[in-house]
Amino acid sequence: MTTVQLLIVALSAIVLVGVLGAFVIAYRRSESPGRQARSWRAGLSRETRKADRSALATPMVVQPAEPDAVPEMEVTEAVATAAEDAAEEESEEPVAAMQAVEVMRVEELSPQEAGVNRRQFFTRALGATFGAFVGLNGISYLAFLWPRLSGGFGSDIDVGAIADLQTEVVLNDGSILPKFVPEARAYIVPFAESDISRSQFEGSGVVAGGLTALFQRCVHLGCRVPWCDASQGFECPCHGSKYNYVGEYEAGPAPRNLDRFAVEDQNGRLIVKTGTIIQSARAIAKTVQYPQGPSCIALNSPTAV
Numbered sequence: 015m016t017t018v019q020l021l022i023v024a025l026s027a028i029v030l031v032g033v034l035g036a037f038v039i040a041y042r043r044s045e046s047p048g049r050q051a052r053s054w055r056a057g058l059s060r061e062t063r064k065a066d067r068s069a070l071a072t073p074m075v076v077q078p079a080e081p082d083a084v085p086e087m088e089v090t091e092a093v094a095t096a097a098e099d100a101a102e103e104e105s106e107e108p109v110a111a112m113q114a115v116e117v118m119r120v121e122e123l124s125p126q127e128a129g130v131n132r133r134q135f136f137t138r139a140l141g142a143t144f145g146a147f148v149g150l151n152g153i154s155y156l157a158f159l160w161p162r163l164s165g166g167f168g169s170d171i172d173v174g175a176i177a178d179l180q181t182e183v184v185l186n187d188g189s190i191l192p193k194f195v196p197e198a199r200a201y202i203v204p205f206a207e208s209d210i211s212r213s214q215f216e217g218s219g220v221v222a223g224g225l226t227a228l229f230q231r232c233v234h235l236g237c238r239v240p241w242c243d244a245s246q247g248f249e250c251p252c253h254g255s256k257y258n259y260v261g262e263y264e265a266g267p268a269p270r271n272l273d274r275f276a277v278e279d280q281n282g283r284l285i286v287k288t289g290t291i292i293q294s295a296r297a298i299a300k301t302v303q304y305p306q307g308p309s310c311i312a313l314n315s316p317t318a319v
């Protein structure tokens with residue numbers, strides 16, 4: 015797994031933990047209405063709860079009105095008559111003299127009647143966002159695997175007919191011109207069958223049909239290593255590492271030879287197995303000569319050797 019892939023996975027994990035945390039907080043804040051009711055009722059005094067229960071049990075209480083204080087006055091005949099008339103009227107309409115006290119009635123609504131409140135809306139929105147995040151991550155991981163399934167880098171790649179490749183990489187004057195295959199991220203270069211026994215690659219499966227496949231990446235810090243036609247080798251412009259045309263270490267800070275891939279001759283076609291990168295230590299005895307001319311980076315890189 016490359017550094018970029020590791021960073022993406024780490025970033026995804028951090029975001030995932032953050033979303034999970036937010037989800038848990040939102041969930042705990044949206045406790046059930048029954049639990050919320052229990053918690054605020056617990057804060058009331060016993061007398062208050064008792065009064066509340068009795069009030070709820072009595073839907074309507076009707077209390078007689080207190081008779082207004084009657085000022086003392088001298089009772090004359092006329093006043094006595096008026097009082098008698100008023101008493102008669104009161105006895106005919108007793109309800110009008112009563113005072114009604116309404117008690118507020120609290121009715122619990124069903125979830126269907128109450129509809130979706132704001133907290134439920136945000137909780138559901140957060141859940142939907144989390145689901146979308148997980149789905150997108152799944153698609154991203156599938157995209158990472160897709161090249162392996164479809165034949166891109168990471169799979170076995172057919173880079174062409176061996177006979178054609180042999181004539182492409184060795185020119186008429188005997189000089190070498192590697193063929194770069196972007197899909198395999200590899201240079202195809204010649205590697206004489208007669209040289210295998212005196213190299214460190216004997217029996218490693220990296221040579222087939224007189225050809226080998228070198229990974230394009232410099233083993234020092236990962237720059238793409240270009241070909242230098244003049245010196246007939248690979249020379250890294252980043253810090254000056256140099257390799258001969260079969261990828262053996264020659265100079266610079268690189269810790270080993272260029273990495274390479276296993277190759278196979280399948281019915282005359284060269285198959286590069288890019289799923290496994292093969293490393294090898296710096297070659298002590300070189301298989302081919304280097305340099306065969308002036309270096310491309312000798313004057314440009316202060317660390318070049």
Ligand code: FES
Nearest residue numbers: 232234235250253
């Ligand atoms: S990356 Fe090639 S020499 Fe440093």
